[in-house]
Amino acid sequence: MDKKISVENLHFSYTEEEEVLKGISLEFDHRSTAIIGQNGAGKTTFVKLLKGILKPKIGDIIINGKNTREATVAELAGEIGLVFQNPNDQIFKGKVIDEVMFGPLNIGQDEDTARDNALKALKMLDIADKQEINPYDLTLSDRKLVTIASILAMDTAIIILDEPTIAQDYAGKEKIKVLIKDLSKQGKLVLTIIHDMDFVAETFERTVVFNEGRVLLDSNTRDVYSQEAVLKDAYLEPPHVTQLCHKLGAQNTFLTVEEYLEYKKAKTR
């Protein structure tokens, strides 16, 4: 299996008093993966370490063969793209098209390629008609889509999304769900921090649960959501449909309404 990210015994702290990550070992391959966990569990810190913005105190992170201790953020930029949780931390250009072209130009794409990739990314997110607008004149949900497009346009093998569904309505969430599945089919590693358990169930093959700086669970998404008691200890709940089906007496862990309906139909045949 092709390993794109390898994390070995990772420790990190911002201050002397408190260790935020307490020995994380994980490997990521091509599978789309959700990282879940309560606020403060260390998820954003973890992805900033993967991106090389922060450096490990102990342990190593290898991104496509490069150790983040030795590589600069600029060297890693062509391998790994990170969409920040808050779009305002990422956006600084006065026009959407310039914002989305900035990343590709920065990693050495020529002007024409950068423009083509930027337009392709804007089209994937259905916001190509917004290219001449100032990002700060857009709604928060469209601004978030602009930050996702900026990273897509760089065409990196690894794409990390921090809370992509924030401020999105149903249509926006569907757009992001389809995008993640498409990117994954293209062979990209998509890693996503997310609090929306229903979205996780419908979208990701693998789910990693962080709890107080450690990995509590790491398995395929169905297996993770079948462990209700362990999730409860981490102040997490399975998706609504999973809980409802259990309450209706189902033994299996259902991840979507469609799955449950199929199961009921098959039983009554």
Ligand SMILES: Nc1ncnc2c1ncn2[C@@H]1O[C@H](COP(=O)(O)OP(=O)(O)OP(=O)(O)O)[C@@H](O)[C@H]1O
């Ligand atoms: N720049 C910083 N300086 C000091 N402490 C920080 C800093 N950033 C985060 N922390 C602390 O590190 C811990 C982990 O924070 P982190 O943002 O990684 O968690 P998280 O799981 O992403 O939470 P959330 O779901 O709320 O985004 C928290 O206790 C937080 O207060």
